[in-house]
Amino acid sequence: MRYLTFALTKGRLASKTLEMLEKLGITCEEMKDKNSRKLIFVNEELKLKFFLAKGPDVPTYVEYGAADIGVVGRDTIVEEGRKVHEVLDLGFGKCRMCVCGHETARELLNRHELIRVATKYPKIAKEYFYNKKHQTVEIIKMHGSIELAPIVGLSEVIVDIVETGSTLRENGLVVLEEVCPLSARMIVNPVSMRMENERIKELIQNLRKLLQEGNEKDAH
Numbered sequence: 001m002r003y004l005t006f007a008l009t010k011g012r013l014a015s016k017t018l019e020m021l022e023k024l025g026i027t028c029e030e031m032k033d034k035n036s037r038k039l040i041f042v043n044e045e046l047k048l049k050f051f052l053a054k055g056p057d058v059p060t061y062v063e064y065g066a067a068d069i070g071v072v073g074r075d076t077i078v079e080e081g082r083k084v085h086e087v088l089d090l091g092f093g094k095c096r097m098c099v100c101g102h103e104t105a106r107e108l109l110n111r112h113e114l115i116r117v118a119t120k121y122p123k124i125a126k127e128y129f130y131n132k133k134h135q136t137v138e139i140i141k142m143h144g145s146i147e148l149a150p151i152v153g154l155s156e157v158i159v160d161i162v163e164t165g166s167t168l169r170e171n172g173l174v175v176l177e178e179v180c181p182l183s184a185r186m187i188v189n190p191v192s193m194r195m196e197n198e199r200i201k202e203l204i205q206n207l208r209k210l211l212q213e214g215n216e217k218d219a220h
């Protein structure tokens, strides 16, 4: 049996992913050591390998088959546009992609003015403004702390992730428009999906069952 390799998103999604896999009896003790500099972890018994990568690199590993399976936010899947199969909504990492700014920017959006949009997600921003809203804007690619842009006058609005809304609140900004809801997804390499169909299908079915049980528990 060959190894199945998982690429997990480093950071807030990784622990949730491991927690979920653990419930299915898929464990990787080595991975829990926070001080370790090790990059790849092996479960010999189940013939599985795991590695942690930066979110935007996860679909790349999966498209090229360096990983069979990936766990990554939907924002990153859409932004990267890689050839991968999105097979399951894992239900965690929930947040929203939004257009945000000062309340005063609402008027500029309504009037479809030529405004600047700062974002880590230029493709999502372009799709939203150009194809959905038919509004011409100037998109400025940034790499983090996007909320700074309207505060220091780099742009009128931002397109960014909103989870609790506290970053916006603490900086005097508001959600002006919602682009789309987001959550963590499981993605699969198309060739792996065919070659390892049995094992991957079983994993998807087990995860789906776990999610359903979770939903039923929440409803009671």
Ligand SMILES: Nc1ncnc2c1ncn2[C@@H]1O[C@H](COP(=O)(O)OP(=O)(O)OP(=O)(O)O)[C@@H](O)[C@H]1O
Pocket (backbone or CB within 6 Å): 009, 010, 011, 012, 013, 054, 055, 072, 073, 074, 075, 076, 093, 094, 095, 144, 161, 162, 163, 164, 182, 183, 184
């Ligand atoms: N509050 C949040 N901020 C950012 N991402 C979130 C949040 N809540 C859920 N997510 C989801 O978690 C994914 C991965 O989060 P991660 O910690 O890698 O975010 P990041 O801030 O973009 O990464 P980095 O800190 O490496 O720049 C995001 O792509 C998104 O789908």
Ligand SMILES: O=P(O)(O)OC[C@H]1O[C@H](OP(=O)(O)OP(=O)(O)O)[C@H](O)[C@@H]1O
Pocket (backbone or CB within 6 Å): 143, 144, 145, 146, 147, 160, 161, 162, 163, 164, 165, 166, 167, 168
């Ligand atoms: O609505 P909230 O719960 O406040 O979460 C949203 C914030 O979290 C993310 O930033 P992150 O902490 O990942 O840092 P970054 O801006 O450097 O990407 C995101 O870009 C927002 O800034």
